[in-house]
Amino acid sequence: MEKRIAVLPGDGIGKEVTNGAVAVLNAIGERFNHQFHFSYGKIGGNAVDTDGTPLPDETIKLCKESDAVLLGAVGGPKWDRIEVKLRPEQGLLKIRKELELYANLRPTNYYRSLADSSPLRKEIIEGIDILMVRELTGGIYFGTPRERTQRDGEDGALDTLYYSRREIERVVRTAFELASTRNKKVTSVDKANVLESSRLWREVAEEIAKEFPEVKLEHMLVDNAAMQIIKNPKQFDVVVTENMFGDILSDEASVLTGxxxxxxxxxxxxSGPYLYEPIHGSAPDIEGQNLANPIGAILSAAMMIRVSFGLTKEADAIEAAVNHVLDCGYRTADIAGAGTDVKKVSTTEMIEEIKAAILDTEALLKIQNCYS
Incomplete structure (x- = not known):
């Protein structure tokens, strides 16, 4: 198989973690006889510095001509005070619009070897398997008008939260389709006791649910959902919600894994190419120090080859290799903890360990049997 992948490293640690994902994909290509062709584009602050825009036209063209897109991270304090339309994050929002990326899928899984890295007790997180489905191109992040204004002689600001029925329908239907292949439960998160947009969201969710009688639908207010993710995360299967709520809740859920x-x-x-990225930020405080955890980017590459390319056994191999390396005690600084068996490694060392597990044919078969 031959596939074209656009790589947008972005800012901060983005280059370091995307280097890891590319290295692991090359190992998969070598192991399973595939060819992945990588082309690089600019996005975020580095694009502002060189091209005067957070998303150059060349990058958009590159992404649209590729089979999938791998993104690192954007942003940093260096660009905090520049004009809003030039902020690195605007590049991220624009690429979502240009590629019509309407839903963001964020899995949260239990890693037995990282149980001690979570702030929650093992019995609370053991066995969690949550898939967050976040609407990505609507809501308050994209609504207009948005402006600084005055009211009664006092400075103020206005942001608009808007959703069309179609935007809600397509993301909720996606959540139900995914739930029908999993544990057949959808939790729709809203703020219907306050927001008119959430009341529409709830109405649409009820309508879509009729198309999937085998899937249970429950509604949950966002403040309760934030509490339940920490209190009882195992109750969730697929969680679907609007853009801002999903942004916040999926970051909260990440704490479960440490x-x-x-x-x-x-x-x-x-219709167009899908985009894959770790959910972390650019972490400029550790940029260039070989401290970043590349696993989020590597697992994003596994999602890419499974979802976009249909390479299930290859994706399984990456995930099994990651589990094996973690079980062997290898840890980057963010997940090192205080365990006596921990082998603290750098970004590049973690990448090499995962590559080695994939390329060792005999070992990989044993690893995959353990995690199948």
């Missing part, structure tokens, strides 16, 4: 650095994601569209 670190944002472990979390992958996939952003899907109705």
């Amino acid at each position: 670190s944002l650095g472990m979390q992958p994601s996939a952003s899907i569209s109705e």
Whole structure:
């Protein structure tokens, strides 16, 4: 198989973690006889510095001509005071619009070897398997008008939260389709006791649920959902919610596994290439220090080859290799903890350990049998 992958390293540790994902994909190509062709584009602060825009036209063209997109991270304090339309985050929002990426899928899974890295007790998190489905192109992040204004002679600000029925329908239907292949439960998170947009969201969710009688639908207010994710995370299967709520709740859920650095994601569209990225930020405080955790980016690459390319056994191999390396005690700084058997490693060392597990044919078969 030959596939074209656009790589957008972005800012901060983005280059370091995407280097890891590319290295692991090359190992998969070698092990399973595939060819992945990587082309690089600019996004975020580095694009502002060189091109005067957070998303150059060349990057958009590159992404649209590729089979999938791998993104690192954008942003940093260096660009905090520049004009809003030039902020690195605007590049991220724009690429979502350009590729029509309407839903972001964020899995949260239990890693037995990282149980001590979580702030929650093992019995609370053991066995969790949550899939967050976050609407990605609507809501308050994209609504207009948005402006600084005055009211009664006092400075103020206005942001608009808007959703169309179609935007809600497509993301909720995606959640139900995914739940029908899992544990057949959808939790729709809203704020219907206050927000009109949430009342529409709830109405649409009820309508879509009729198409999937085998899937149970429950509604949950966002403040309760934030509490329940910590109190009883095992009650959740697929969680679907609007853009801002999903942004916040999926970051909260990442704490269950011990670190944002472990979390992958996939952003899907109705027609064009999908985009894959770890959910962590650019972490400029550790940029260039070889300290970043590359696993979120590597697992995003596993999602890519499974979802976009249909390479199930290859994706399983990456995930099994990650589990094996963690079980062997290898840890980057964010998940090192205080265990006596921990082998603290750098970003590049973690990448090499995962690659080695994939390329050792005999060992990989044993590893996959353990985690199948």
